[in-house]
Amino acid sequence: MEPSRQQAYLALIQQLLQCPSGEEPALLEAHRELLNAEFLATCEQVAQTLEERGDQNTALCLRNLATQLGCLHGVSCGSLMGVRTVLRLGDPRLRQSAKAVPDVHDPALRQLITDLHDTMEACSGAGLAAPQIGVLLRVVLFGCGGPNPRYPDAPPLPRTLLINPVLTPLGPERDEGWEGCLSVPGLRGRVSRWQRLRYQGIDGDGQPVDRCVEGFHARVVQHECDHLDGVLFPDRLSDPTAFGFIPELEAAGLIPA
Ligand code: NI
Numbered sequence: 731m732e733p734s735r736q737q738a739y740l741a742l743i744q745q746l747l748q749c750p751s752g753e754e755p756a757l758l759e760a761h762r763e764l765l766n767a768e769f770l771a772t773c774e775q776v777a778q779t780l781e782e783r784g785d786q787n788t789a790l791c792l793r794n795l796a797t798q799l800g801c802l803h804g805v806s807c808g809s810l811m812g813v814r815t816v817l818r819l820g821d822p823r824l825r826q827s828a829k830a831v832p833d834v835h836d837p838a839l840r841q842l843i844t845d846l847h848d849t850m851e852a853c854s855g856a857g858l859a860a861p862q863i864g865v866l867l868r869v870v871l872f873g874c875g876g877p878n879p880r881y882p883d884a885p886p887l888p889r890t891l892l893i894n895p896v897l898t899p900l901g902p903e904r905d906e907g908w909e910g911c912l913s914v915p916g917l918r919g920r921v922s923r924w925q926r927l928r929y930q931g932i933d934g935d936g937q938p939v940d941r942c943v944e945g946f947h948a949r950v951v952q953h954e955c956d957h958l959d960g961v962l963f964p965d966r967l968s969d970p971t972a973f974g975f976i977p978e979l980e981a982a983g984l985i986p987a
Contacts, residue, residue: 738764739772746795747788754795770796770813770852778854781916784977793915796852812848814863816912824913825960828859828866830894834936839869843891843934846871855912856884857950859957862913868894870954883986884946892939895931895955899924900942907949908985909963910976918979920972921963923949 742761749757758765773796780789817824831839842865850858850871857872873887903925910918926944929951933939943951953963967973972984980987 735768736772739769740776742769743773743776743792747792767813767848767852771854774852774854781976782980786916786975786977789916812844813852814845814849816849816853816858816862817864819914819962819964821913823864823866824861824957824962826861826866827960828861828868828958830868831932834893834932834934839867839893842867842869843871846891850874853912856887857954858912859954861957861960868958870895870951870958872950872954887947887950890939891934892929892931892951892954893933895929895951895958897924897951897955898928898930900926900928905945905949906968907946908972908979909949909953911953911963913957914962914964916975917964917973918976918985919963919967919974920969921949921953921966922968923952927951929955 742757742764745757746754773792777789777792777796780786780792833839842860845863845865846858846860846869849855849863851874854874856874857870859871860867860869869891871889871891873889901924904922905925906920906922908918909921925948926942927948928940928942930938930940956962956966964973974984976985979985
């Protein structure tokens, strides 16, 4: 990103956070040229920094604004077409079971794949499942092909789109690890997952996917596929006390700062 562009995004974010409630739409309208997926990504980065400093309320405000922006301008601004609102814990749609995709060549599925890509990028997510954007189909996307700002210590995963996934654990071993979720913003919890597994499904081109994976890769697949059955990571905490807000967990030395 160009430094001058980034400065303009940061200046607008500052103005948004300071402007009186209700005046945000006029402010955004006056800066239409800045309203794109890059701006949303910058909002998310700033929200994360705020969270790390313990300012949960401002982070939440900024995320809400960015979400509204994605929704409002999704109809009128081409560059934001694919960025959708991520449903949050408490929304009953996250608790439903998703249906298998009957036809991988359905044009509606193309749009869903684009939306998943754009939304995951805008939120710097490690993964995203279709139910998280309100589409009850068995489709997940994960991996950004490089380091992820939300999980800087995690190994990069190949970008993978998986339709109608089937997971088979390989062996009885399980791993404990900390997880977060775009639908549970600001929180992390320790969850036990199968250490190694095989996953099979279909990619966005209708080609079969069949991989045996372990560790973080296996964890991400299990987390994303849980969303297809209405399960979120707080349902699977290994210990109810190993769950909380990121700055508090960092301060307690439970997760790396
Ligand atoms: Ni999730």
